[in-house]
Amino acid sequence: MTQTPRLSQKISAIAESATLKVDAKAKALQAQGRPVISYAAGEPDFPTPQHIVEAAIEAARDPKSHRYTPAAGLPDLREAIAEKTLRDSGVQVGANQVIVTNGGKQSVYEAFQVLLNPGDEVIVPTPFWTTYPEAITLADGVPVDVFADASQNYQVTVEQLEAARTERTKVLLFVSPSNPTGSVYSPEQTKAIGEWALEHGIWVITDEIYQNLTYDSVKAISIVEAVPELAGQTLLVNGVAKTYAMTGWRVGWTVGPADAIKALGNLQSHLSGNVNNIAQRAAIAALTGPQDEAEQMRQAFDRRRKLIVSELNKIDGFQTPTPQGAFYVYPDVTALLGRSWGGVTPTTTLELADLMLDQAEVAAVPGEAFGPSGYLRFSYALGDDSLLEGAQRLQRLFA
Ligand code: PMP
Numbered sequence: 001m002t003q004t005p006r007l008s009q010k011i012s013a014i015a016e017s018a019t020l021k022v023d024a025k026a027k028a029l030q031a032q033g034r035p036v037i038s039y040a041a042g043e044p045d046f047p048t049p050q051h052i053v054e055a056a057i058e059a060a061r062d063p064k065s066h067r068y069t070p071a072a073g074l075p076d077l078r079e080a081i082a083e084k085t086l087r088d089s090g091v092q093v094g095a096n097q098v099i100v101t102n103g104g105k106q107s108v109y110e111a112f113q114v115l116l117n118p119g120d121e122v123i124v125p126t127p128f129w130t131t132y133p134e135a136i137t138l139a140d141g142v143p144v145d146v147f148a149d150a151s152q153n154y155q156v157t158v159e160q161l162e163a164a165r166t167e168r169t170k171v172l173l174f175v176s177p178s179n180p181t182g183s184v185y186s187p188e189q190t191k192a193i194g195e196w197a198l199e200h201g202i203w204v205i206t207d208e209i210y211q212n213l214t215y216d217s218v219k220a221i222s223i224v225e226a227v228p229e230l231a232g233q234t235l236l237v238n239g240v241a242k243t244y245a246m247t248g249w250r251v252g253w254t255v256g257p258a259d260a261i262k263a264l265g266n267l268q269s270h271l272s273g274n275v276n277n278i279a280q281r282a283a284i285a286a287l288t289g290p291q292d293e294a295e296q297m298r299q300a301f302d303r304r305r306k307l308i309v310s311e312l313n314k315i316d317g318f319q320t321p322t323p324q325g326a327f328y329v330y331p332d333v334t335a336l337l338g339r340s341w342g343g344v345t346p347t348t349t350l351e352l353a354d355l356m357l358d359q360a361e362v363a364a365v366p367g368e369a370f371g372p373s374g375y376l377r378f379s380y381a382l383g384d385d386s387l388l389e390g391a392q393r394l395q396r397l398f399a
Contacts (some may be wrong), residue, residue: 006359007258010137010288012140013108013137014134014137014138015103015134017130017131017363018365018366018368018369019042019130019369019377020041020043021265022038022040022353022362022363022364022365022366023038023040023041023294023358024186025363026038026357026363027108029289029357029361034336034361035360036137036361036363037304037361037362037363037382037386037389037390038362038363039362039364039365039377039378039379039380039382039383039390040363041379041381042179042328042379042381043081043241043242043245043247043299043381044242044245044247044297044381045381045382045383046245046297047245047291048244048245048246048249048282049245049286049289050293051285051289051290051351051368052244052246052282052285052286052289053282053301054285054287055281055282055284055285056249056278056281056282056285058281059277059278059281059282060278063283065277065278066277067145067276067277068182068273068274068277068288069274069275069280070275071252071265071268071269071273072098072099072100072261072262072264072265072268072274073098073099073100073111073274073275073280074100074131074277074280074281074284075099076093076284077280077281077283077284077287078095078096078098078100079095079282079311080284080287081095081098081100081253081255081287082094082097082098082255083287083288084287085098085106085236085238085255086214086237088208088222089208089211089222089224089225089236089255090107090221090222090224090225091222091224091228091231091236091255092121093255094258095386096257096258096261097255097256097257097261098253098254098255098261099167099204099253099254099261099264099265100251100252100253100280100283101239101251101252101253101254101275102250102251102252102267102272102275103239103241103250103251103252104207104209104237104238104239104241104252105131105252106252106268106272107235107238107239107252107253107254108131108132108135108205108207108237108307109131109138110137110232110254110264110267110268110271111135111205111235111237111254111264112135112136112138112141112171112259112262112308113138113139113140113267114206114263114267115139115170115171115203115205115235115260116136116139116140116141116171117140117170118140118141118326119140119141119142119168120140120141120142120168120170120171121141121142121143121144121166121168121169121170121171122136122141122142122143122144122169122170122171122173123146123161123164123165123169123171123172123173123202124136124143124144124145124146124171124173125146125148125156125173125174125175125178125373126145126146126147126370126372127154127157127178127180127181127330127371127372128145128173128175128210128369128370128371128372129175129178129179129180129207129368129370130369130370131263132173133289134326141170141171142168144164144166144169146160146161146163146164147371147372148160148173149190149332150319150321150330150331150332150375153183153195153294153321154178154181154321154330155183155185155280156193157189158192158193158196159315161193161196161295162196164318165200165202169200169202170202170203171202171203171205172193172197172203172204172205173204173205173206173207174188174204174205174207174223175206176208176325177210177211177213177220177323177324177325177326178210178325178326179209179213179326179328180328180365180369180370180375180377181321181323181328181330182305182323182324182325182326182327182328182329182330183217183321183325184214184220184323184324185220185221187219187226189220189228190221190222190223190226191227194223194224194227194230195221195227197223197230197232197233198227198229198233199226201233202233203233203234203235204223204230204233204234204235205234205235205237206222206223206224206234206235206236206237207237207238208220208222208236208237208238209238209239209241209242209252210242210325210326211238212242212243212294213242213243213298213301213325213327214324214325215301215302215305215324215325216296216324218324218325220325224237226266227264231257232257233330234256234258235254235255235256235260236254236255236256237252237253237254237273238252238253238254238255239251239252239253239285239288240252240282242326242327243286243294244286244295244336246282246283246286248313249276249279249282249283250275250276250279251275251276251279251280251282251283257358290380295327300365301327301343301380301381303327303384304327304380304381304382304387305322305327305380305382307370307380307384307387307388307391308329308378308380308387309322309323309329309390311387311390311391311392311395312329312331312378312394313383314391314395315394315395315398316398317333317335317336317339317398318331318332318333318335318336318337318398319331319332319333320332320336327379327380327381328377328378328379328380329377329378330367330375330376330377330378331375331378332374332375332376333349333352333374333376334374335347336352336398337352337373337374338384340353341355341359341360341390341397341398344358344359345364348366348368348373349366349367349368349373349374349375349376350366350368350373352366352376353365353366353376356397359397360393360394360396360397361393362390362393362394362397364376364377364378
């Protein structure tokens with residue numbers, strides 16, 4: 001007798017987010033009073049700038065914001081996003097080419113839903129942010145990993161992309177600055193990759209959520225700025241979460257050709273409707289108000305970036321490229337695997353991360369969450385003192 005599965009097989013196949021899992025474990029240990037230092041979280045530790053909070057308070061008092069907005073977002077916010085897109089991604093779009101989403105995460109999910117047919121392949125530069133393969137699989141697509149290691153500064157080449165291309169290749173994912181590596185593609189590389197996608201009629205989903213967090217005077221040029229002809233086959237994903245320390249507010253957006261945005265609007269009108277009206281008003285304040293606090297946060301991240309790279313590179317076995325964006329560093333720690341500490345011999349970074357938590361009370365996310373084993377992701381979005389203390393604990397552990 002065949003049994004009907006109790007739950008959806010598609011949903012049952014989703015893995016729990018590994019980054020949230022490590023963070024939850026670290027927080028549970030902290031709750032027991034253990035002095036755990038966690039480099040696991042993917043969010044700024046700063047409060048949201050005060051003028052944004054004030055705009056939200058004002059909005060909450062205004063009965064107008066107690067109602068639905070259009071499913072695609074407040075017209076003023078869509079306009080502000082169009083202006084931001086011109087400013088930072090160098091592409092001119094109308095407000096009808098913008099949809100406001102419940103965070104970049106919803107943008108990513110919806111983008112694959114709207115572009116993919118069953119069996120379509122998506123090229124995913126690896127290491128990748130954990131959510132992408134799940135979002136692709138949920139849209140009945142097939143993720144095709146293309147791996148670039150530390151010696152390539154975690155950046156894929158056109159040759160690698162071409163080797164992965166098949167007749168089923170529908171979408172290229174492009175993420176610069178990258179989570180988990182912090183790597184930023186140069187304008188030349190971005191252009192070369194964009195031209196390759198254009199030549200082969202491949203859609204690009206470009207996740208630009210970290211575009212304002214770059215260092216050393218580097219600019220993360222948008223792939224549509226590098227190759228303007230790509231605009232008709234590119235969806236740009238972005239949001240306020242990382243730049244303005246607004247992870248909890250849940251405002252993101254997608255920008256793209258009008259037909260795709262219309263399709264996204266239809267999907268979203270049945271999925272979630274509009275994003276929280278008050279949060280949308282806060283996002284208008286973020287995008288159109290003073291940018292000095294965002295700049296101060298960026299400078300703090302820059303300082304911490306230099307600190308963590310130099311401290312981690314003091315550890316024999318850590319090979320840590322200096323990232324130029326986001327707030328992550330991604331050392332190659334393969335040299336540590338197979339060695340023993342306190343009677344434990346980790347052979348994978350999953351085991352190494354456990355050992356670090358058990359023996360040094362330091363949490364980092366193992367590479368297995370983002371692709372191959374052999375790497376650890378450290379977020380440096382935490383206070384300078386903790387940042388240094390955690391690195392010193394690892395220096396002592398691995399001495
Ligand atoms: N894209 C990337 C690369 C991210 O790292 C994140 C957050 N971890 C997101 C999108 C989603 O951000 P949010 O949903 O908080 O706007």
